[in-house]
Amino acid sequence: MEKNLPEIAKRVRKEILGMVFEAGSGHIAGSFSSTDILVSLYFGDILEKKDKFVLSAGHYCPAYYSVLAEADMIPKKELKTLRSLGSRLQGHPHNLGLPGIVLTSSGPLGQGLSQAAGLALAAKMDPSASTSAMSSVPNGSRQAKFRVYCLMSDAEQQEGQIWEAAMFSAKYKLDNLVGIIDKNGIQIDGTTEEIMPLGDLGAKYLSFGWETMEIDGHNFGQILDALETSKHISDKPTVIIARTIPGKGVSFMEGKWQWHVGAPTKKELEKALKELK
Amino acid sequence: MKKEILKSTRDGFGEAILELGKKDKNIVVVDADLKESLRVSAFAEKFPERFIEVGVAEQNLIGVAAGLALFGKTVFTTSFACFTPAICWNNIRISVCYSKANVKIVGSHGGIATGADGASHQAIEDLALMRVLPEMVVLAPADFSQAKELTRLAAKHKGPVYLRLTRPATPLITSYRSPLTKIGGSQILRTGENLTIIGCGPILTEALKAAENLDAEVINCYSLKPIDKKTIINSVRKTGKVITIEDHSIYGGLGSAIAEILAQEYPVPVKILGIKDTFGESARDHRQLWQKYGISKETILKEAEKMLR
Numbered sequence: 001m002e003k004n005l006p007e008i009a010k011r012v013r014k015e016i017l018g019m020v021f022e023a024g025s026g027h028i029a030g031s032f033s034s035t036d037i038l039v040s041l042y043f044g045d046i047l048e049k050k051d052k053f054v055l056s057a058g059h060y061c062p063a064y065y066s067v068l069a070e071a072d073m074i075p076k077k078e079l080k081t082l083r084s085l086g087s088r089l090q091g092h093p094h095n096l097g098l099p100g101i102v103l104t105s106s107g108p109l110g111q112g113l114s115q116a117a118g119l120a121l122a123a124k125m126d127p128s129a130s131t132s133a134m135s136s137v138p139n140g141s142r143q144a145k146f147r148v149y150c151l152m153s154d155a156e157q158q159e160g161q162i163w164e165a166a167m168f169s170a171k172y173k174l175d176n177l178v179g180i181i182d183k184n185g186i187q188i189d190g191t192t193e194e195i196m197p198l199g200d201l202g203a204k205y206l207s208f209g210w211e212t213m214e215i216d217g218h219n220f221g222q223i224l225d226a227l228e229t230s231k232h233i234s235d236k237p238t239v240i241i242a243r244t245i246p247g248k249g250v251s252f253m254e255g256k257w258q259w260h261v262g263a264p265t266k267k268e269l270e271k272a273l274k275e276l277k
Numbered sequence: 278m279k280k281e282i283l284k285s286t287r288d289g290f291g292e293a294i295l296e297l298g299k300k301d302k303n304i305v306v307v308d309a310d311l312k313e314s315l316r317v318s319a320f321a322e323k324f325p326e327r328f329i330e331v332g333v334a335e336q337n338l339i340g341v342a343a344g345l346a347l348f349g350k351t352v353f354t355t356s357f358a359c360f361t362p363a364i365c366w367n368n369i370r371i372s373v374c375y376s377k378a379n380v381k382i383v384g385s386h387g388g389i390a391t392g393a394d395g396a397s398h399q400a401i402e403d404l405a406l407m408r409v410l411p412e413m414v415v416l417a418p419a420d421f422s423q424a425k426e427l428t429r430l431a432a433k434h435k436g437p438v439y440l441r442l443t444r445p446a447t448p449l450i451t452s453y454r455s456p457l458t459k460i461g462g463s464q465i466l467r468t469g470e471n472l473t474i475i476g477c478g479p480i481l482t483e484a485l486k487a488a489e490n491l492d493a494e495v496i497n498c499y500s501l502k503p504i505d506k507k508t509i510i511n512s513v514r515k516t517g518k519v520i521t522i523e524d525h526s527i528y529g530g531l532g533s534a535i536a537e538i539l540a541q542e543y544p545v546p547v548k549i550l551g552i553k554d555t556f557g558e559s560a561r562d563h564r565q566l567w568q569k570y571g572i573s574k575e576t577i578l579k580e581a582e583k584m585l586r
Contacts, residue, residue, distance in 0.1 A: 095376050103347060105376045108367055114337045115372055118344020125326060161368075164337035
């Protein structure tokens with residue numbers, strides 16, 4: 001079924017603004033920069049029924065919750081309960097609050113990729129095999145039961161654990177694992193270049209044994225192409241490094257690290273919503 | 278004189294996990310380059326599909342284990358107590374406990390009993406670190422056969438478990454006729470009237486030696502969380518005084534757990550014996566360290582004498 005991805009993305013951005021304003025806090029810049037990626041993943045005929053999604057950059061959850069609402073997995077009216085007492089929509093995702101919908105809990109950066117790798121490995125494990133010949137990667141070439149997509153932020157690449165998981169995923173030939181990096185160039189206190197330069201992320205992942213793709217994270221065609229191509233990579237995991245603009249979609253938020261976290265004022269909300277008409 | 282059989286708690290774990298692996302295809306072991314020390318080489322050889330090696334990467338160890346568990350596997354992670362929980366405490370907090378992932382963290386070489394490797398490898402804070410995590414069950418077997426039993430219980434339990442093992446071969450002290458081992462249970466190794474001595478792990482051998490000269494009740498509190506409040510308070514009602522002993526810091530471990538209960542529900546004099554807020558050091562025989570750091574039969578007797586005066 002043909003879906004109008006830009007239209008869905010617009011609705012998602014409006015919901016993000018509304019819920020963060022209502023909550024009085026939340027992370028807009030990253031939610032906006034990753035919106036097009038999430039919309040492509042969920043509405044671009046990419047996910048098969050059993051596929052899993054892991055949000056490693058947990059603070060992107062306003063975008064994630066909004067996409068889940070668009071996909072009818074949670075009611076839209078619930079979005080305005082973000083961060084309120086008793087809400088299923090916690091400030092950073094808690095899987096137990098949304099069983100069957102959200103798979104992992106996140107918040108501290110760097111933990112999602114390891115969990116995604118564990119899931120991807122589980123998808124390849126054949127529990128009935130017990131005495132196969134000893135091999136360093138016994139599950140490596142087996143066909144996977146499902147694929148795992150993991151959305152990370154660029155600043156998150158500063159966490160050492162990411163590279164532990166990267167090494168691990170190459171060892172276990174997790175070709176059913178796709179890491180997507182929302183490379184928006186900012187983090188809480190400034191640009192990634194100022195805080196801790198990431199260098200050439202593509203070259204880094206390549207040297208870790210990953211299939212590496214670099215795309216424009218706001219070009220739906222490129223996003224969908226990359227995701228489709230990743231399905232045909234064998235014996236190694238894929239990372240899609242998506243160049244994005246923090247706060248993408250609202251002119252006075254675009255490119256500004258100051259919008260990493262914080263709610264808009266009523267005036268700013270109105271101004272922003274007008275742009276997203 | 279019958280020669281005493283000495284076996285390590287980690288050997289008990291190794292035997293139990295192999296048996297479990299045969300019966301339950303969902304059992305997976307994730308190791309951080311310590312499979313020989315954790316006695317899981319046999320498991321790795323017999324079930325190569327279910328043995329995952331992450332190398333020296335303890336944060337990833339926990340994350341991968343959580344991912345596997347979220348897909349329905351019963352996962353045991355194997356490393357030293359000085360590394361797990363120490364290095365990856367936050368991973369355990371969020372990826373495991375907050376998500377109630379079915380991950381059993383096995384930390385071997387607990388306490389200064391680790392010996393020769395020295396302070397960096399002697400975990401004396403692990404019980405405290407794990408006790409404060411919601412959803413975490415904390416178990417410390419006293420000997421080889423209890424290690425086997427607690428491994429089985431850990432596998433059966435749905436949710437996070439910390440299983441603390443030790444390096445040296447130590448005497449068998451839990452009798453086969455002892456009450457049913459269960460999570461939240463404890464075991465009276467010896468009855469007495471004048472004093473309650475509560476300990477966990479192989480250090481209990483020191484308590485039993487001291488008790489030969491005392492009219493003391495010795496309790497093996499192998500489940501630190503949840504803890505067997507009932508048995509403890511029943512004993513204390515009888516004796517009116519407690520000495521706790523553990524191969525762990527005096528802060529935050531078994532002694533603290535006992536003091537928390539008694540101070541709030543049945544206040545009596547409590548003496549906490551443990552490592553007195555200091556790092557350990559190398560030695561070739563763990564009993565030399567127990568002596569030097571004040572967690573031995575002699576220290577118990579000295580403290581008991583003070584209390585019984």
